[in-house]
Amino acid sequence: MFDVAIIGAGVSGSALAYELSRFHLDVVVLEKENDVALGASRANTAIVHGGYDPSPDTLMGRFNVDGARMCMELVDRLDVEFRKTGSLIVAFDEEDMKEVRVLYDRGLRNGVPSMEILDGKEVCRREPNLSKEIIGALWVPESGVINPWEFTLALMEVAVREGVELRLCEKVISLKKRDEGYLVETERGMYTARYVVNATGVHSDEVHNMVAEQAFNIHPTRGQYYLLDRSIGEVVKSVIFQCPSPLGKGVLVSPTIHYNTLVGPDSEVIEDCENTSTTREALDDIARQAKRSVPSLQLGSNIRNFAGVRANSDYGDFYIKMSAPHFLDIAAIKSPGLTCAPRIATYAIELLREAGLDFKEKEAWDGTRRVVRFKEIPEEEREVFIREHPLYGRVICRCETITEGEIVEAIHRPITPVSLDGIKRRAGTGMGRCQSGFCGPRVQEILARETGKAPEDILQDKEGSHILIGDTKEGRV
Amino acid sequence: MARQDYELIVIGAGPAGLAAALSAKEHGLSRILVLERDTELGGILNQCIHNGFGLHYFNEELTGPEYAGRFIDQLDGSGIEIVCDTMVIRLENSDDWRIVHAMSVEKGYQRLKCRAVILAMGCRERTRFAIQIPGSRPAGIFNAGTAQRYVNIEGKMVGRRVIILGSGDIGLIMARRMTLEGAKVLACVELLPYSGGLNRNIVQCLHDFDIPLYLSHTITNIEGKKRVQRVTVQQVDENRRPIPGTEMYYDVDTVLLSVGLIPENELSSEAGVKIDRRTSGPFVYENLETSEKGIFACGNVLHVHDLVDYVTEESQAAGKAAAAFVLGDAPADSGHVIEIKTEPTVSYTVPQTVRVNEVERSLRIFLRVNKIWEETSYIVFRDGDNVIARFKRDYMAPGEMENANIPRVLLDRVKGNTLRVLIEEA
Amino acid sequence: MKTLICIVCPRGCHLNIDEENDYKVTGHHCEKGETYGRNELLHPVRVVTSTVKVNSDIHPRCPVKTDQSIPKDDVFHAMKLLDSVLLTPPIRRGDIVVENIADSGAHFVATRDLDT
Ligand SMILES: Cc1cc2nc3c(=O)[nH]c(=O)nc-3n(C[C@H](O)[C@H](O)[C@H](O)COP(=O)(O)OP(=O)(O)OC[C@H]3O[C@@H](n4cnc5c(N)ncnc54)[C@H](O)[C@@H]3O)c2cc1C
Ligand SMILES: Cc1cc2nc3c(=O)[nH]c(=O)nc-3n(C[C@H](O)[C@H](O)[C@H](O)COP(=O)(O)OP(=O)(O)OC[C@H]3O[C@@H](n4cnc5c(N)ncnc54)[C@H](O)[C@@H]3O)c2cc1C
């Protein structure tokens, strides 16, 4: 019997697993997919938000500023890619300026530090590619861009290293109350746990309904994006938001951790909460809106489109409660859920403690992680480094300069990847302009070799996403 | 810190790099190094196992590996140093020296000093996202060249029911290849009103197997969660916008994309080499020297070729020019310099700039037209309104690179600083 | 009158072949095209290129071709013959891999060198 079973290995589940790994507790994480961070935590805007947006009387408003600060501490401890870029919420007219002032006041109430209201001239000076029609903006320095799947993975890698059990491909299908907790049934087996945590993102209403009265409904809301090549240069230095206006909720133009440009997202309520397809209409609409902020935006340099689905709900806030005995919901975690994840985790621990779970700290707990990124090694140290670690001498991904050493190291970390996308999330291969065209087959070969599999067994992404279907010259397939 | 000094370093050992190195050797250089990131020589030719190479140069029809083999054979005993499994990741340029940063498991991180560099890195394929096909992102969507590598080199099948987007040569060749290996190719779909591939490939690769070719069509949606399940094909109007009501649906597990090649010039740009937006390759002079002194370019990194024989010819010229540069008979930048200006009927030329004094007997100019010319017409070079040279052609298409050989005596007649090139009807 | 695109070289001439008039070919730019045009209607042939299995981890396949054209109708049959071939390096360009395909006199030969 486990002390705690966390359902869902997104950033919410992973941040909680990380915090729980400090204590003498038997923790299991049950995730339906074949890797960590395959839900909203991999397809989002990747912003550590400043905290001016959510209303102060929500959990979102209470957690945002703390969450952002905790994120910025964690990225150092966990060696996760992050850049503090700051954000600008730009105004095109007096209506927008009013909104900017509303956001400023709300930010003050939420405790957002160092905000400023800038005039059009100053905005233009800081961000020369922005529209000359901008008359002012809210500047929020304490915000930035993060690598969201790496963040999630890093939290879970440390948790696993420190004793948490992660079970992938375990979709929870029912929860039965037992005297001392729950019988958790998955598609492949049974688990028992004294406490159960529901961190299942867009599915969190379904899992909630397995043990409690219906209390909220998820309205899956899709957002689509463009990711533009670095070759067009640094389009914007900070995250550029538009004020919500009659023209739409506005889309943002943002730098990424790797100095690409991210454009999006729109907001569309959809039926199938796993539908991450992109559509022509939405992409065209995003392009049109984004050009309002950056008229010269070159969408022809697109290297990838993608979409994520938000766990928006009719509840209007994060739904974090003990909804049944020994059952904690970390549900309806919409934006700014990524930013708030570390703070949600510590709040969850408070709730579990109140509900009777015993927390005894481990004497030795290491909450840190280090990874080698070859391209960050100074040129003069590379020679020695490769002599000592020869596999770092073979570049596999040309666009992003990722070496075989980094790939092999990623494969042997606490959570073993099974797909090309798994390597992409860990080592960054195939993120560039050729999108794995060149390095895909080589990464596949390395992953097969290191995990003792046949190349055919290496997947593109989720279960069933086979790249190859067999050999040539084996008769007719 | 830089170690051995070379006269010339060639980056890439495809047909361009090999021909350039051999030619530089022939023209007097002795310390030549060729760096190749793959584990073997030959570049893209290793996976082009079909025949159709070498008709002009060897006067016989060879397969890609055979063509590469002929050059690899010549390297034996040539004294040219070749190092595979080595990636060049940076290039530095100063007045007298070039420094090539190369990495390998065996030799680690090296800074190699040399007098001249020849860029011969080839090109890469455009992806689905570059052309923004919406839909889901399942497995089973391949660049045709990636699929070609899987099938021909690794011996792996990539799918059973296939649709091909783009009628460039790689797509056409793969249609046949997949069919021969037992897959069903349902259609080849092309956005433009004409095919970008060679006519002979349309016949041998599509007609032979009754594979329909849909011109002015494109893929407008891809469905499937794990592996591709269905794609939507639609006709497009003159502005390449999908026409509602023309949807056709194909149940396929594989989409092969043959939607264009892009010269691989990140290294070049970082070294300061100026890139021509029309070719996506470097601007070059008549001797294939780029905007950066001592750096030359040839093959697909310069502009995308459809015939390897032209790659060879161009690369030999680059090798010769690099040798001349190293040996000190480099062109002085003086003399009459002519810029070749393309008019709307021509999409690009290589070279873009000519130092007339450096042209020996004649200068071959490569160019592409931007639409099909079915009637007899002329490639015309004009200095102002004066016709300098005219070349008759019965048929021209964007998919087939044209070339025109202008004698030096005619170049000497150019008075201005620009030479306009355009296509005129007969 | 039949129209064909010549596939002998990349130029791809548009040929007209007059079946009524002893298969007289027009529209070609060289003699090869004339021969091709006539043959394509009377007994079409193709060069087949493919691969065969190799007993090697580094090079699991070796490319091959027919050393002359074979009748178009025999192409799939010829492909089948390759399924059961397994080569062991060293292999030299030109090595015969399958002899006398379907009694056509053509052989499949290796098109690259593969060392052990
Ligand atoms: C388009 C978009 C943009 C966003 N932008 C930002 C931003 O810029 N900044 C920010 O702070 N936040 C942002 N967010 C919000 C943030 O991404 C999410 O709040 C956060 O990732 C939610 O994490 P999670 O772990 O709760 O959910 P998820 O990451 O979705 O994880 C849930 C996990 O549960 C698993 N699961 C579901 N059902 C079961 C089951 N029955 N059994 C087992 N496992 C199950 C899923 O497979 C999944 O792995 C954005 C979200 C979206 C969609
Ligand atoms: C599918 C296909 C079919 C074709 N069919 C025909 C045909 O039928 N007939 C015909 O005549 N022509 C054909 N061609 C055209 C011809 O093969 C090419 O134009 C020619 O191979 C280009 O040669 P290259 O040396 O410029 O490039 P490549 O062959 O691509 O060689 C470039 C080399 O540089 C290396 N390299 C790149 N970057 C680096 C780096 N940073 N460091 C070290 N090494 C590097 C690469 O690994 C590669 O080996 C075809 C081309 C393709 C792609």
Ligand code: SF4
């Ligand atoms: S395939 Fe793309 S991501 Fe991989 S090395 Fe090449 S350019 Fe880079």
